[in-house]
Amino acid sequence: xxxxxxxxxxxxxxxxxxxxxxxxxxxxxxxxxxxxxxxxxxxxxxxxxxxxxxxxxxxxxxxxxxxxxxxxxxxxxxxxxxxxxxxxxxxxxxxxxxxxxxxxxxxxxxxxxxxxxxxxxxxxxxxxxxxxxxxxxxxxxxxxxxxxxxxxxxxxxxxxxxxxxxxxxxxxxxxxxxxxxxxxxxxxxxxxxxxxxxxxxxxxxxxxxxxxxxxxxxxxxxxxxxxxxxxxxxxxxxxxxxxxxxxxxxxxxxxxxxxxxxxxxxxxxxxxxxxxxxxxxxxxxxxxxxxxxxxxxxxxxxxxxxxxxxxxxxxxxxxxxxxxxxxxxxxxxxxxxxxxxxxxxxxxxxxxxxxxxxxxxxxxxxxxxxxxxxxxxxx
Amino acid sequence: xxxxxxxxxxxxxxxxxxxxxxxxxxxxxxxxxxxxxxxxxxxxxxxxxxxxxxxxxxxxxxxxxx
Numbered sequence: 001x002x003x004x005x006x007x008x009x010x011x012x013x014x015x016x017x018x019x020x021x022x023x024x025x026x027x028x029x030x031x032x033x034x035x036x037x038x039x040x041x042x043x044x045x046x047x048x049x050x051x052x053x054x055x056x057x058x059x060x061x062x063x064x065x066x067x068x069x070x071x072x073x074x075x076x077x078x079x080x081x082x083x084x085x086x087x088x089x090x091x092x093x094x095x096x097x098x099x100x101x102x103x104x105x106x107x108x109x110x111x112x113x114x115x116x117x118x119x120x121x122x123x124x125x126x127x128x129x130x131x132x133x134x135x136x137x138x139x140x141x142x143x144x145x146x147x148x149x150x151x152x153x154x155x156x157x158x159x160x161x162x163x164x165x166x167x168x169x170x171x172x173x174x175x176x177x178x179x180x181x182x183x184x185x186x187x188x189x190x191x192x193x194x195x196x197x198x199x200x201x202x203x204x205x206x207x208x209x210x211x212x213x214x215x216x217x218x219x220x221x222x223x224x225x226x227x228x229x230x231x232x233x234x235x236x237x238x239x240x241x242x243x244x245x246x247x248x249x250x251x252x253x254x255x256x257x258x259x260x261x262x263x264x265x266x267x268x269x270x271x272x273x274x275x276x277x278x279x280x281x282x283x284x285x286x287x288x289x290x291x292x293x294x295x296x297x298x299x300x301x302x303x304x305x306x307x308x309x310x311x312x313x314x315x316x317x318x319x320x321x322x323x324x325x326x327x328x329x330x331x332x333x334x335x336x337x338x339x340x341x342x343x344x345x346x347x348x349x350x351x352x353x354x355x356x357x358x359x360x361x362x363x364x365x366x367x368x369x370x371x372x373x374x375x376x377x378x379x
Numbered sequence: 380x381x382x383x384x385x386x387x388x389x390x391x392x393x394x395x396x397x398x399x400x401x402x403x404x405x406x407x408x409x410x411x412x413x414x415x416x417x418x419x420x421x422x423x424x425x426x427x428x429x430x431x432x433x434x435x436x437x438x439x440x441x442x443x444x445x
Contacts, residue, residue, distance in 0.1 A: 250415035336437035
Protein backbone atom coordinates (compact mmCIF):
# COMPACT_ATOMS: atom_id res chain seq x y z
CA UNK A 1 0.00 0.00 0.00
CA UNK A 2 1.26 3.48 -0.86
CA UNK A 3 2.27 5.62 2.04
CA UNK A 4 1.66 9.33 1.35
CA UNK A 5 2.43 10.40 4.88
CA UNK A 6 5.92 11.67 3.94
CA UNK A 7 4.48 13.68 1.04
CA UNK A 8 1.75 15.12 3.28
CA UNK A 9 4.36 15.99 5.86
CA UNK A 10 6.41 17.77 3.23
CA UNK A 11 3.37 19.59 1.91
CA UNK A 12 2.54 20.49 5.46
CA UNK A 13 6.04 21.90 5.88
CA UNK A 14 5.80 23.90 2.71
CA UNK A 15 2.25 25.11 3.00
CA UNK A 16 1.55 25.17 6.66
CA UNK A 17 -0.03 22.50 8.81
CA UNK A 18 -1.38 19.48 6.84
CA UNK A 19 -5.06 19.16 7.32
CA UNK A 20 -6.83 16.31 5.45
CA UNK A 21 -10.11 18.16 5.94
CA UNK A 22 -8.80 21.15 3.97
CA UNK A 23 -9.94 20.71 0.31
CA UNK A 24 -7.12 22.97 -0.95
CA UNK A 25 -4.63 20.24 -0.06
CA UNK A 26 -6.21 17.95 -2.66
CA UNK A 27 -6.06 20.73 -5.25
CA UNK A 28 -2.30 20.98 -4.63
CA UNK A 29 -1.86 17.22 -4.94
CA UNK A 30 -3.86 17.01 -8.17
CA UNK A 31 -1.95 19.99 -9.61
CA UNK A 32 1.34 18.26 -8.89
CA UNK A 33 0.10 14.96 -10.32
CA UNK A 34 -0.85 16.57 -13.66
CA UNK A 35 2.78 17.55 -14.35
CA UNK A 36 4.03 14.00 -15.03
CA UNK A 37 0.75 13.27 -16.85
CA UNK A 38 1.32 16.10 -19.33
CA UNK A 39 5.02 15.18 -19.57
CA UNK A 40 4.01 11.72 -20.71
CA UNK A 41 0.87 12.41 -22.75
CA UNK A 42 1.04 16.13 -23.61
CA UNK A 43 2.59 15.66 -27.02
CA UNK A 44 0.10 12.95 -27.90
CA UNK A 45 -2.79 15.18 -26.89
CA UNK A 46 -1.32 18.05 -28.93
CA UNK A 47 -1.03 15.64 -31.86
CA UNK A 48 -4.72 14.75 -31.54
CA UNK A 49 -5.72 18.42 -31.55
CA UNK A 50 -3.56 19.12 -34.63
CA UNK A 51 -4.94 16.04 -36.39
CA UNK A 52 -8.45 17.34 -35.78
CA UNK A 53 -7.57 20.74 -37.22
CA UNK A 54 -5.83 19.28 -40.25
CA UNK A 55 -8.68 16.89 -40.97
CA UNK A 56 -11.08 19.86 -41.01
CA UNK A 57 -8.84 21.68 -43.51
CA UNK A 58 -8.48 18.47 -45.52
CA UNK A 59 -12.23 18.20 -45.77
CA UNK A 60 -12.32 21.73 -47.19
CA UNK A 61 -9.59 20.81 -49.69
CA UNK A 62 -11.44 17.65 -50.68
CA UNK A 63 -14.64 19.61 -51.30
CA UNK A 64 -12.73 22.13 -53.43
CA UNK A 65 -10.99 19.36 -55.39
CA UNK A 66 -14.24 17.46 -56.00
CA UNK A 67 -16.09 20.62 -57.05
CA UNK A 68 -13.26 21.59 -59.43
CA UNK A 69 -13.48 18.16 -61.04
CA UNK A 70 -17.27 18.31 -61.31
CA UNK A 71 -17.20 21.87 -62.70
CA UNK A 72 -14.71 20.82 -65.38
CA UNK A 73 -16.71 17.72 -66.33
CA UNK A 74 -19.90 19.77 -66.35
CA UNK A 75 -18.37 22.43 -68.62
CA UNK A 76 -16.97 19.85 -71.06
CA UNK A 77 -20.40 18.17 -71.19
CA UNK A 78 -21.89 21.57 -72.05
CA UNK A 79 -19.39 22.12 -74.87
CA UNK A 80 -19.55 18.58 -76.23
CA UNK A 81 -22.83 16.99 -75.11
CA UNK A 82 -22.41 13.92 -77.32
CA UNK A 83 -19.94 12.07 -75.08
CA UNK A 84 -19.17 11.55 -71.41
CA UNK A 85 -15.70 12.96 -70.62
CA UNK A 86 -15.58 11.73 -66.99
CA UNK A 87 -13.13 8.86 -67.50
CA UNK A 88 -10.72 10.90 -69.60
CA UNK A 89 -10.81 13.85 -67.20
CA UNK A 90 -10.24 11.58 -64.18
CA UNK A 91 -7.25 10.09 -65.98
CA UNK A 92 -6.00 13.55 -66.85
CA UNK A 93 -6.16 14.73 -63.22
CA UNK A 94 -3.61 12.06 -62.33
CA UNK A 95 -1.28 13.07 -65.13
CA UNK A 96 2.25 13.93 -63.95
CA UNK A 97 5.45 15.44 -65.31
CA UNK A 98 8.93 14.22 -64.39
CA UNK A 99 11.54 16.97 -64.41
CA UNK A 100 14.93 16.16 -65.99
CA UNK A 101 17.90 15.17 -63.88
CA UNK A 102 19.81 18.17 -62.47
CA UNK A 103 23.04 16.42 -61.40
CA UNK A 104 24.71 17.84 -64.51
CA UNK A 105 23.22 21.33 -64.81
CA UNK A 106 24.77 22.09 -68.21
CA UNK A 107 21.97 22.38 -70.77
CA UNK A 108 19.31 21.83 -68.13
CA UNK A 109 17.06 24.66 -69.36
CA UNK A 110 16.82 23.10 -72.80
CA UNK A 111 15.86 19.78 -71.23
CA UNK A 112 13.23 21.46 -69.03
CA UNK A 113 11.93 23.32 -72.07
CA UNK A 114 11.66 20.05 -73.98
CA UNK A 115 9.77 18.36 -71.15
CA UNK A 116 7.42 21.32 -70.69
CA UNK A 117 6.71 21.63 -74.42
CA UNK A 118 5.94 17.90 -74.57
CA UNK A 119 3.63 18.29 -71.58
CA UNK A 120 1.83 21.26 -73.16
CA UNK A 121 1.46 19.46 -76.50
CA UNK A 122 0.15 16.37 -74.74
CA UNK A 123 -2.33 18.48 -72.80
CA UNK A 124 -3.60 20.16 -75.97
CA UNK A 125 -3.91 16.81 -77.72
CA UNK A 126 -5.80 15.37 -74.76
CA UNK A 127 -8.25 18.30 -74.73
CA UNK A 128 -8.81 17.83 -78.46
CA UNK A 129 -9.56 14.15 -77.83
CA UNK A 130 -11.98 15.00 -75.02
CA UNK A 131 -13.70 17.70 -77.10
CA UNK A 132 -13.21 17.02 -80.80
CA UNK A 133 -13.94 19.88 -83.17
CA UNK A 134 -13.90 22.78 -80.70
CA UNK A 135 -12.20 26.10 -81.49
CA UNK A 136 -8.97 27.34 -79.88
CA UNK A 137 -10.78 29.71 -77.52
CA UNK A 138 -12.94 26.97 -75.98
CA UNK A 139 -10.00 24.56 -75.93
CA UNK A 140 -7.87 27.08 -74.00
CA UNK A 141 -10.66 27.55 -71.45
CA UNK A 142 -10.79 23.80 -70.85
CA UNK A 143 -6.98 23.58 -70.70
CA UNK A 144 -6.86 26.27 -68.02
CA UNK A 145 -9.70 24.67 -66.06
CA UNK A 146 -8.01 21.27 -66.24
CA UNK A 147 -4.72 22.76 -65.11
CA UNK A 148 -6.36 24.37 -62.06
CA UNK A 149 -8.27 21.16 -61.24
CA UNK A 150 -5.04 19.13 -61.54
CA UNK A 151 -3.23 21.55 -59.20
CA UNK A 152 -6.04 21.27 -56.65
CA UNK A 153 -5.96 17.50 -56.90
CA UNK A 154 -2.19 17.52 -56.31
CA UNK A 155 -2.46 19.83 -53.26
CA UNK A 156 -5.10 17.55 -51.75
CA UNK A 157 -3.06 14.41 -52.36
CA UNK A 158 0.14 15.86 -50.86
CA UNK A 159 -1.72 17.12 -47.76
CA UNK A 160 -3.43 13.74 -47.36
CA UNK A 161 -0.05 12.00 -47.67
CA UNK A 162 1.50 14.00 -44.81
CA UNK A 163 -1.68 13.78 -42.73
CA UNK A 164 -1.77 9.99 -42.96
CA UNK A 165 1.99 9.77 -42.41
CA UNK A 166 1.71 11.91 -39.27
CA UNK A 167 -1.18 9.78 -38.07
CA UNK A 168 0.60 6.49 -38.76
CA UNK A 169 3.91 7.50 -37.17
CA UNK A 170 2.15 9.58 -34.45
CA UNK A 171 4.83 12.16 -35.16
CA UNK A 172 3.75 15.52 -33.88
CA UNK A 173 6.60 17.15 -35.84
CA UNK A 174 5.22 16.05 -39.21
CA UNK A 175 1.78 17.29 -38.18
CA UNK A 176 3.04 20.64 -36.86
CA UNK A 177 4.82 21.34 -40.17
CA UNK A 178 1.64 20.54 -42.07
CA UNK A 179 -0.40 22.69 -39.69
CA UNK A 180 1.97 25.61 -40.26
CA UNK A 181 1.67 25.59 -44.06
CA UNK A 182 -2.05 24.76 -44.10
CA UNK A 183 -3.34 28.39 -44.16
CA UNK A 184 -1.14 29.14 -47.17
CA UNK A 185 -2.24 25.96 -48.94
CA UNK A 186 -5.89 26.75 -48.26
CA UNK A 187 -5.38 30.24 -49.65
CA UNK A 188 -3.82 28.85 -52.81
CA UNK A 189 -6.52 26.21 -53.15
CA UNK A 190 -9.21 28.86 -52.74
CA UNK A 191 -7.55 30.93 -55.49
CA UNK A 192 -7.52 27.89 -57.80
CA UNK A 193 -11.17 27.17 -57.04
CA UNK A 194 -12.15 30.72 -57.98
CA UNK A 195 -9.88 30.63 -61.04
CA UNK A 196 -11.93 27.74 -62.46
CA UNK A 197 -15.09 29.89 -62.40
CA UNK A 198 -13.21 32.74 -64.12
CA UNK A 199 -11.75 30.50 -66.84
CA UNK A 200 -15.16 28.98 -67.43
CA UNK A 201 -16.54 32.44 -68.28
CA UNK A 202 -13.47 33.38 -70.36
CA UNK A 203 -12.90 36.53 -68.30
CA UNK A 204 -9.56 38.33 -68.06
CA UNK A 205 -7.61 37.57 -64.88
CA UNK A 206 -5.26 39.84 -62.92
CA UNK A 207 -2.29 38.35 -64.77
CA UNK A 208 -3.81 39.61 -68.05
CA UNK A 209 -2.88 43.25 -67.39
CA UNK A 210 0.39 42.99 -69.38
CA UNK A 211 -1.29 41.53 -72.51
CA UNK A 212 -4.09 44.09 -72.08
CA UNK A 213 -1.71 47.08 -72.23
CA UNK A 214 0.19 45.68 -75.24
CA UNK A 215 -3.08 44.51 -76.87
CA UNK A 216 -4.35 48.11 -76.84
CA UNK A 217 -1.10 49.29 -78.46
CA UNK A 218 -1.55 46.61 -81.13
CA UNK A 219 -5.06 47.69 -82.14
CA UNK A 220 -5.27 48.55 -85.83
CA UNK A 221 -1.75 47.21 -86.55
CA UNK A 222 -0.93 44.15 -88.61
CA UNK A 223 -0.38 41.17 -86.31
CA UNK A 224 2.02 38.40 -87.29
CA UNK A 225 2.52 35.01 -85.67
CA UNK A 226 6.11 34.79 -84.40
CA UNK A 227 5.99 31.69 -82.17
CA UNK A 228 3.28 29.27 -81.09
CA UNK A 229 0.26 31.27 -79.83
CA UNK A 230 2.39 34.45 -79.83
CA UNK A 231 1.92 37.49 -82.08
CA UNK A 232 3.86 40.67 -82.72
CA UNK A 233 3.11 43.99 -84.39
CA UNK A 234 5.11 47.08 -85.30
CA UNK A 235 4.33 50.54 -84.07
CA UNK A 236 5.99 53.91 -83.56
CA UNK A 237 6.37 56.23 -80.59
CA UNK A 238 8.15 59.59 -80.66
CA UNK A 239 10.52 58.53 -83.42
CA UNK A 240 11.28 55.10 -81.92
CA UNK A 241 10.34 51.87 -83.65
CA UNK A 242 8.26 49.76 -81.26
CA UNK A 243 7.86 45.99 -81.57
CA UNK A 244 4.86 44.79 -79.59
CA UNK A 245 4.68 41.19 -78.43
CA UNK A 246 1.98 39.25 -76.61
CA UNK A 247 0.23 35.89 -76.49
CA UNK A 248 -2.57 35.56 -79.05
CA UNK A 249 -5.90 36.32 -77.40
CA UNK A 250 -8.65 36.14 -76.44
CA UNK A 251 -7.73 32.49 -75.83
CA UNK A 252 -6.26 31.67 -72.42
CA UNK A 253 -2.58 31.24 -73.16
CA UNK A 254 0.73 32.75 -72.10
CA UNK A 255 2.32 32.13 -75.50
CA UNK A 256 6.08 31.71 -75.95
CA UNK A 257 7.63 35.18 -75.46
CA UNK A 258 11.16 33.77 -74.99
CA UNK A 259 11.10 31.86 -78.24
CA UNK A 260 9.44 34.84 -79.97
CA UNK A 261 12.20 37.21 -78.82
CA UNK A 262 14.85 34.74 -80.01
CA UNK A 263 13.17 34.64 -83.42
CA UNK A 264 12.76 38.40 -83.66
CA UNK A 265 16.39 39.05 -82.79
CA UNK A 266 17.62 36.06 -84.80
CA UNK A 267 15.74 34.89 -87.90
CA UNK A 268 13.84 38.15 -88.43
CA UNK A 269 16.95 40.28 -87.87
CA UNK A 270 15.25 42.91 -85.71
CA UNK A 271 17.74 45.26 -84.06
CA UNK A 272 16.77 45.79 -80.42
CA UNK A 273 18.02 48.68 -78.28
CA UNK A 274 15.82 48.02 -75.25
CA UNK A 275 13.28 45.52 -73.99
CA UNK A 276 10.37 46.49 -71.74
CA UNK A 277 8.39 43.75 -70.03
CA UNK A 278 4.97 44.37 -68.47
CA UNK A 279 3.78 41.77 -66.01
CA UNK A 280 1.73 41.17 -62.89
CA UNK A 281 3.89 40.71 -59.79
CA UNK A 282 3.09 39.32 -56.38
CA UNK A 283 2.61 42.09 -53.85
CA UNK A 284 3.90 41.90 -50.32
CA UNK A 285 1.40 42.05 -47.45
CA UNK A 286 0.61 45.71 -46.84
CA UNK A 287 1.15 46.78 -50.45
CA UNK A 288 -1.86 47.94 -52.44
CA UNK A 289 -3.37 45.92 -55.27
CA UNK A 290 -2.92 47.71 -58.60
CA UNK A 291 0.18 49.71 -57.63
CA UNK A 292 2.56 50.16 -60.56
CA UNK A 293 6.33 49.89 -60.10
CA UNK A 294 9.27 50.10 -62.43
CA UNK A 295 12.53 48.16 -62.31
CA UNK A 296 15.25 46.30 -64.16
CA UNK A 297 15.31 42.66 -65.28
CA UNK A 298 13.11 40.10 -66.99
CA UNK A 299 9.64 40.34 -65.44
CA UNK A 300 8.24 36.91 -66.19
CA UNK A 301 7.17 34.00 -64.00
CA UNK A 302 6.77 30.35 -64.80
CA UNK A 303 9.27 27.57 -64.51
CA UNK A 304 12.15 29.73 -65.81
CA UNK A 305 12.54 28.64 -69.44
CA UNK A 306 11.11 31.83 -70.99
CA UNK A 307 13.03 34.00 -68.51
CA UNK A 308 16.25 32.21 -69.41
CA UNK A 309 15.65 32.68 -73.13
CA UNK A 310 14.93 36.40 -72.76
CA UNK A 311 17.94 36.95 -70.49
CA UNK A 312 20.14 34.95 -72.84
CA UNK A 313 19.23 37.06 -75.91
CA UNK A 314 19.44 40.31 -73.92
CA UNK A 315 22.88 39.43 -72.51
CA UNK A 316 24.23 38.24 -75.86
CA UNK A 317 23.12 41.43 -77.60
CA UNK A 318 23.86 43.70 -74.64
CA UNK A 319 20.28 44.98 -74.58
CA UNK A 320 18.93 46.43 -71.30
CA UNK A 321 15.72 44.84 -70.00
CA UNK A 322 13.29 47.09 -68.11
CA UNK A 323 10.31 45.86 -66.13
CA UNK A 324 6.97 47.48 -65.36
CA UNK A 325 4.91 45.54 -62.88
CA UNK A 326 1.40 45.71 -61.44
CA UNK A 327 1.21 44.46 -57.87
CA UNK A 328 -1.41 41.89 -56.87
CA UNK A 329 -1.91 38.82 -54.69
CA UNK A 330 -1.93 35.20 -55.90
CA UNK A 331 -5.71 35.24 -55.69
CA UNK A 332 -5.96 38.45 -57.75
CA UNK A 333 -3.52 37.10 -60.35
CA UNK A 334 -5.59 34.05 -61.26
CA UNK A 335 -9.16 35.24 -60.69
CA UNK A 336 -11.32 37.89 -62.42
CA UNK A 337 -9.33 41.11 -62.86
CA UNK A 338 -10.09 43.44 -59.97
CA UNK A 339 -11.18 46.99 -60.74
CA UNK A 340 -8.02 48.30 -59.01
CA UNK A 341 -5.89 46.36 -61.52
CA UNK A 342 -7.98 47.43 -64.53
CA UNK A 343 -7.69 51.03 -63.27
CA UNK A 344 -3.88 50.76 -63.41
CA UNK A 345 -4.07 50.41 -67.21
CA UNK A 346 -3.45 54.11 -67.98
CA UNK A 347 -0.64 54.37 -65.40
CA UNK A 348 1.11 51.33 -66.90
CA UNK A 349 0.81 52.76 -70.42
CA UNK A 350 2.22 56.12 -69.24
CA UNK A 351 5.09 54.36 -67.44
CA UNK A 352 5.96 52.33 -70.55
CA UNK A 353 5.97 55.49 -72.69
CA UNK A 354 8.11 57.28 -70.09
CA UNK A 355 10.65 54.42 -70.07
CA UNK A 356 10.77 54.45 -73.90
CA UNK A 357 11.41 58.22 -73.93
CA UNK A 358 13.94 58.17 -71.06
CA UNK A 359 15.98 55.14 -71.97
CA UNK A 360 16.09 55.25 -75.76
CA UNK A 361 16.78 57.84 -78.41
CA UNK A 362 15.01 58.64 -81.64
CA UNK A 363 15.64 56.07 -84.36
CA UNK A 364 16.17 53.24 -81.87
CA UNK A 365 14.03 50.09 -81.58
CA UNK A 366 12.25 48.86 -78.47
CA UNK A 367 10.56 45.53 -77.83
CA UNK A 368 7.53 45.79 -75.50
CA UNK A 369 6.35 42.43 -74.17
CA UNK A 370 2.98 41.99 -72.48
CA UNK A 371 3.67 39.01 -70.24
CA UNK A 372 0.88 36.87 -68.80
CA UNK A 373 -2.20 34.85 -69.58
CA UNK A 374 -4.22 36.65 -72.26
CA UNK A 375 -7.54 35.01 -71.37
CA UNK A 376 -10.34 37.30 -72.50
CA UNK A 377 -7.99 39.89 -74.02
CA UNK A 378 -7.73 40.26 -77.80
CA UNK A 379 -5.36 42.54 -79.71
CA UNK B 380 -25.22 36.59 -31.88
CA UNK B 381 -22.33 34.84 -33.62
CA UNK B 382 -19.11 35.71 -31.81
CA UNK B 383 -16.57 33.76 -33.82
CA UNK B 384 -18.57 33.06 -36.98
CA UNK B 385 -16.91 33.45 -40.36
CA UNK B 386 -17.82 36.61 -42.24
CA UNK B 387 -19.53 35.88 -45.57
CA UNK B 388 -17.04 36.21 -48.40
CA UNK B 389 -17.62 39.34 -50.51
CA UNK B 390 -18.48 38.53 -54.12
CA UNK B 391 -17.38 40.82 -56.95
CA UNK B 392 -19.88 42.35 -59.35
CA UNK B 393 -18.68 41.78 -62.91
CA UNK B 394 -18.66 44.66 -65.35
CA UNK B 395 -17.78 45.19 -68.98
CA UNK B 396 -16.53 48.70 -69.73
CA UNK B 397 -16.81 50.07 -73.25
CA UNK B 398 -15.29 53.25 -74.62
CA UNK B 399 -16.62 55.28 -77.53
CA UNK B 400 -14.06 55.72 -80.31
CA UNK B 401 -15.53 59.11 -81.19
CA UNK B 402 -16.52 61.00 -78.02
CA UNK B 403 -14.41 58.93 -75.59
CA UNK B 404 -17.38 58.28 -73.33
CA UNK B 405 -16.89 55.32 -71.02
CA UNK B 406 -19.87 53.26 -70.08
CA UNK B 407 -20.08 50.12 -68.01
CA UNK B 408 -22.68 47.40 -68.06
CA UNK B 409 -22.98 43.95 -66.44
CA UNK B 410 -20.63 41.36 -67.95
CA UNK B 411 -22.20 39.08 -70.54
CA UNK B 412 -20.98 35.65 -71.61
CA UNK B 413 -18.85 36.05 -74.75
CA UNK B 414 -17.49 39.50 -73.84
CA UNK B 415 -13.75 39.99 -74.17
CA UNK B 416 -11.44 42.99 -74.06
CA UNK B 417 -11.06 44.83 -77.42
CA UNK B 418 -14.24 43.28 -78.81
CA UNK B 419 -16.57 45.67 -80.62
CA UNK B 420 -19.13 47.05 -78.18
CA UNK B 421 -22.66 48.27 -78.73
CA UNK B 422 -23.27 51.75 -80.25
CA UNK B 423 -22.46 54.73 -78.02
CA UNK B 424 -25.51 55.99 -76.16
CA UNK B 425 -24.37 59.63 -76.56
CA UNK B 426 -23.17 59.91 -80.16
CA UNK B 427 -24.18 56.55 -81.70
CA UNK B 428 -20.57 55.84 -82.79
CA UNK B 429 -18.82 52.49 -82.57
CA UNK B 430 -17.48 51.49 -79.15
CA UNK B 431 -14.81 49.07 -78.03
CA UNK B 432 -14.74 46.92 -74.90
CA UNK B 433 -11.75 48.35 -73.01
CA UNK B 434 -11.98 46.49 -69.71
CA UNK B 435 -13.70 43.62 -67.96
CA UNK B 436 -13.35 43.59 -64.20
CA UNK B 437 -14.83 42.54 -60.90
CA UNK B 438 -15.69 45.22 -58.39
CA UNK B 439 -15.75 44.23 -54.73
CA UNK B 440 -17.95 46.04 -52.22
CA UNK B 441 -15.91 48.53 -50.16
CA UNK B 442 -14.49 47.05 -46.96
CA UNK B 443 -16.12 48.22 -43.75
CA UNK B 444 -13.61 49.80 -41.38
CA UNK B 445 -13.66 49.11 -37.67
